[in-house]
Amino acid sequence: MIRMSGIQAEATGDATSPPGGTTVREAHFALGSLLMVAIFSHLDRKLLSILQEPIKAELGLSDVQLGALTGLAFSVVYTVVALPMSRVTDRVSRKWVIISALVVWSLMTAASGVAAGFLTLLICRMGVAIGESACTPATMSLLSDFFSSKKRAFAIAICSMGVPIGTMLGSATGGWLTSELGWRSAFIHVGLAGLVLVPLLLLIKEPPRGQFDAAKAKREIPPPLEAFLSVWRIPSFRLVILGAAAQTFVLTTVMAWGAPFYGRVHHMPIEQIGLALAVIFGLGGGLGTFFGGLIAGRLTAKDARGYAIVPAFAAAASLPLGLAQFLSAGTPASLAFGFLNVLMLSAFIGPAQACVQTLARPDMRAFSSAVMLIFTSLIGAGLGPFITGALSDGLKAAGFGDGSLRYAVCITLTMTIVACILFVRASNHLSNDINNNE
Numbered sequence: 001m002i003r004m005s006g007i008q009a010e011a012t013g014d015a016t017s018p019p020g021g022t023t024v025r026e027a028h029f030a031l032g033s034l035l036m037v038a039i040f041s042h043l044d045r046k047l048l049s050i051l052q053e054p055i056k057a058e059l060g061l062s063d064v065q066l067g068a069l070t071g072l073a074f075s076v077v078y079t080v081v082a083l084p085m086s087r088v089t090d091r092v093s094r095k096w097v098i099i100s101a102l103v104v105w106s107l108m109t110a111a112s113g114v115a116a117g118f119l120t121l122l123i124c125r126m127g128v129a130i131g132e133s134a135c136t137p138a139t140m141s142l143l144s145d146f147f148s149s150k151k152r153a154f155a156i157a158i159c160s161m162g163v164p165i166g167t168m169l170g171s172a173t174g175g176w177l178t179s180e181l182g183w184r185s186a187f188i189h190v191g192l193a194g195l196v197l198v199p200l201l202l203l204i205k206e207p208p209r210g211q212f213d214a215a216k217a218k219r220e221i222p223p224p225l226e227a228f229l230s231v232w233r234i235p236s237f238r239l240v241i242l243g244a245a246a247q248t249f250v251l252t253t254v255m256a257w258g259a260p261f262y263g264r265v266h267h268m269p270i271e272q273i274g275l276a277l278a279v280i281f282g283l284g285g286g287l288g289t290f291f292g293g294l295i296a297g298r299l300t301a302k303d304a305r306g307y308a309i310v311p312a313f314a315a316a317a318s319l320p321l322g323l324a325q326f327l328s329a330g331t332p333a334s335l336a337f338g339f340l341n342v343l344m345l346s347a348f349i350g351p352a353q354a355c356v357q358t359l360a361r362p363d364m365r366a367f368s369s370a371v372m373l374i375f376t377s378l379i380g381a382g383l384g385p386f387i388t389g390a391l392s393d394g395l396k397a398a399g400f401g402d403g404s405l406r407y408a409v410c411i412t413l414t415m416t417i418v419a420c421i422l423f424v425r426a427s428n429h430l431s432n433d434i435n436n437n438e
Contacts, residue, residue, distance in 0.1 A: 027146040030204045031155060034139050037102060037201070038162020039169065040194040041132055044109040045074075046170030046281070047190055048125070049256045050274055051183040053263050055121070058183075063260075063396075063405075065118055067389025070256040073122055075382025077129035079374045086137040086370030087224065090363060094138040099201050101138070102194060105131025110191030113184040136373055137366035144357040144365050145207040150301055152357060157293020157350025161286050164346060167255060168282020175274015210362030231368050235429040237359045240308060241372050243422035244352040247315055248380025249415045251345040254322065255281060256385035257392075257409055258338070264402040266331045280338045288314070288343035293350025300354075304434045305427040307355035311348035312423035315416045318344035322413040326406050345416075348423070355426075359433060388412050 048055075052066050061069075089097050108127030115121035139159065147155040170190070177186035222230060231237050258277050262268045268276070292310055299306025321341040328334040353372070360368035388408045395404035 026205050027207075030142060030146055030207075031158060033197075033200050033204055034098075034142065035159050035162050035165075036197055037098060037135065037139070038159055039166040040102070040162075040197060041105065041135060042163045042166030043170040043173070043190060044105060044128060044166075044194065045132065046167045046255065047109070047174045047186060048112070050171050050174035050259045050270075050277065051178055051186060052260055053270065054178055054183045059115075059117055059121070061118055063389040063393045064386070066260075067256070067386040069118075069121060069125055070385045072382045072386040074125050074129045075377040075380075077126045078133040079378040079382070081130050081133040082137065082370040082373045082377070083224070083367075085134040086366040089134065089138045089141060089366035093206055094142045094366070095201060095204050095206050097134050097138040098142075099198055101131045101134040102197060102201070103131070105135075106191050106194035108191070109194070110188045112191070113187035133373070133377075137369040140353060140357055140369040141209075141366040142204075142207065145209055145211055145362070151297070153300060153307070153350050153354035154293050154297040156353045156357070157289055157297070160293070160349045160353065161289050163349065164282050164285025164289055164342075167285060168278040171259075171274045171281060172278035173274075175271045175278075178274075179269075179271045227364060227367055228371060231360060231364070231371060234359055234433050236308070236426045236433040237356065237368075239422050239426035239429065240311075240352050240355050241375050243308070243311060243315070243419045243426060244348060244372065245375040245379040246415045246419035246422060247311065247345065247348050248376040249384040250318070250322070250413055250419070251342075251384075252381040253384040253388045253409060253412045254325075254338075254342065254345065257388055257405060261326065261405050261409065262331075262334075265406055266334065268331065276335055280335065280342050284339040284342040285346040288346030289349050292347030293354070296351035296354070300351075304430045307351045307358070308423045308427035308430055310351050312420050312427065314344045314347035315420040315423060319413060319416045322416070323410060326409050326413070348419075355430070384412060384415075 049070055052070070055061065056066060085097070105128045108124050108131060111127070112121060112124040115124055140156065143155050143159060144152060173190065174186050177189060181189075258280070259270075259273050262273045262276065263270065292314060296306045296310040299309065318341055321337050321344060325334050325337040325341050328337060353369070356368050356372050357365055388405075388411075391408035391411060392405045395407055396402075398404075400407060
């Protein structure tokens with residue numbers, strides 16, 4: 001875990017705060033608390049991926065149904081709810097939005113443990129999506145008012161480490177709990193554990209909106225369509241979001257189908273899969289998220305194009321690593337390449353989120369974050385696992401057997417080429433767009 005004192009210079013720059021604003025200590029406390037929320041959010045989200053095989057065996061599900069549960073169904077609800085919730089978040093206490101969201105998704109995760117079939121499990125996953133859809137826009141908006149634009153990428157990267165850490169814990173605890181107690185008990189224990197964060201979140205002090213952007217903060221919030229068009233007209237905004245969606249398409253596919261792949265192709269037992277993926281997604285994803293945000297923060301202090309250059313490089317590097325992961329015949333080699341692949345796939349998270357927040361008006365940051373979530377969730381997290389599952393079923397019917405999943409994932413990996421092109425194009429517009437937005 002990263003100590004908060006160790007990031008003070010990177011997070012806030014100095015020990016002062018704007019008049020009437022929050023202190024450095026309050027900002028660091030909020031960052032630590034929101035990191036814990038992000039960890040539990042992705043722990044709950046990852047849990048289903050690691051439990052796919054025992055769920056499939058007990059409930060008799062197909063790969064298409066698993067793809068719908070891990071991707072499409074979750075993402076459709078997530079997308080539909082995110083935009084109206086972001087409008088609410090831009091007007092009410094963001095702290096209370098996060099607390100309410102945490103309670104909803106924790107209870108729905110626990111309810112997944114009593115699902116009787118595909119439909120009831122689908123409803124539970126939709127409930128998790130409703131809760132989690134409100135959390136990220138509120139979190140990004142809060143962090144953007146706790147940290148100045150020069151420190152935002154690194155602060156968001158620290159909070160975004162909840163993705164790999166939560167994934168690591170979901171893989172490790174999910175595999176262990178399933179082997180000891182069964183998949184139903186795993187859902188119940190993990191879901192109820194998230195409720196312990198509520199008292200911690202109550203202690204967060206809500207910062208003034210736009211405290212680092214006072215000149216831009218006092219404008220009327222436009223209607224939803226006008227608000228969307230106002231940000232979508234910014235070239236770098238839409239290119240970064242589309243690039244993030246393409247990269248998320250690949251990352252969530254690797255995360256969702258990693259456990260079934262190592263079980264079917266490499267014949268690893270579930271507890272070993274859980275530990276291996278905990279290292280790959282936890283340590284590999286954590287290092288990628290951390291250093292992606294750190295390097296982008298250093299670059300953007302001198303050149304705003306760093307927001308897009310870091311993700312572009314990482315996307316290009318991930319393709320050969322991903323192909324090596326899923327085509328390697330040996331298990332150790334596949335796991336090693338998987339570690340490096342996830343490291344590169346995760347590097348875009350901090351820079352892309354920080355870029356969107358920097359381009360947005362202070363009173364539209366939750367809305368702008370929701371726009372990003374719509375594309376990354378529906379196109380990326382939704383279609384990636386679902387299309388891969390459909391490809392796997394099709395290739396299996398064509399005679400590829402258990403190897404069908406291997407080749408299905410390899411096809412989806414090529415979306416990193418699209419991501420790289422979009423990030424490179426975004427870098428050509430960033431400096432002008434940020435200057436025009438000031």
